[in-house]
Amino acid sequence: xxxxxxxxxxxxxxxGSLRLSCAASGFTFSSYAIxxxxxxxxxxxxxxxxxxxxxxxxxxxSVKGRFxxxxxxxxxxxxxxxxxxxxxxxxxxxxxxxxTSGWYGSCDYWGQGTLxxxxx
Amino acid sequence: xxxxxxxxxSVSASVGDRVTITCRASQGISSSLAWYxxxxxxxxxxxxxxxxxxxxxxxxxxxxxxxxxxxxxTISSLQPEDFATYYCEQSKRFPLTFGGGTKVEIK
Numbered sequence: 001x002x003x004x005x006x007x008x009x010x011x012x013x014x015x016g017s018l019r020l021s022c023a024a025s026g027f028t029f030s031s032y033a034i035x036x037x038x039x040x041x042x043x044x045x046x047x048x049x050x051x052x053x054x055x056x057x058x059x060x061x062s063v064k065g066r067f068x069x070x071x072x073x074x075x076x077x078x079x080x081x082x083x084x085x086x087x088x089x090x091x092x093x094x095x096x097x098x099x100t101s102g103w104y105g106s107c108d109y110w111g112q113g114t115l116x117x118x119x120x
Numbered sequence: 121x122x123x124x125x126x127x128x129x130s131v132s133a134s135v136g137d138r139v140t141i142t143c144r145a146s147q148g149i150s151s152s153l154a155w156y157x158x159x160x161x162x163x164x165x166x167x168x169x170x171x172x173x174x175x176x177x178x179x180x181x182x183x184x185x186x187x188x189x190x191x192x193x194t195i196s197s198l199q200p201e202d203f204a205t206y207y208c209e210q211s212k213r214f215p216l217t218f219g220g221g222t223k224v225e226i227k
Contacts, residue, residue, distance in 0.1 A: 037164075044207065047209075099169055104216065106154040108169075112163060
């Protein structure tokens, strides 16, 4: 059974840093691109970043230069390092697996989400 | 960036109704479009990928169509468990972008 489990979401002050983790199981983690998608309270879905099977990365302009996505295939774990956090980064953060090896979107499995709150 | 415009933003419908949601891309995206269903407090669920392919386990009352810039999600006979918010997503190029969502409410 495919599972994605996010962790690391907490209350953090503006300007602070945080690292989210996404532990994967039930599939060949190294073969798939994984996305981070966030959802601010009461709002729609916003794509944050992608890391492909080769380790290549892409970011939304809103987080570029502040967030860094990485993966440890030996641990089947994805990370999102979040620096210089702003109030507008407050959201539930989901990790989501791409449907097919070689694709980037069309995510067939999602974690339960982890809440990041940026506030003083 | 490719903008995805969904309409309507909300729709009130009854059980058994046929519901159609549209998504328009600001530029051509071939068939690189997915549809998701999201219920309150839950993660999104993939319904349709590559514009018209039904994800495994999704009921056949859901269908998708379109290519290029105009896409449609149709629920042929609305069931009580279908009341939710629906999103389209383009994956033609980065940044991946979602539509604003369509909330399907009980009439």
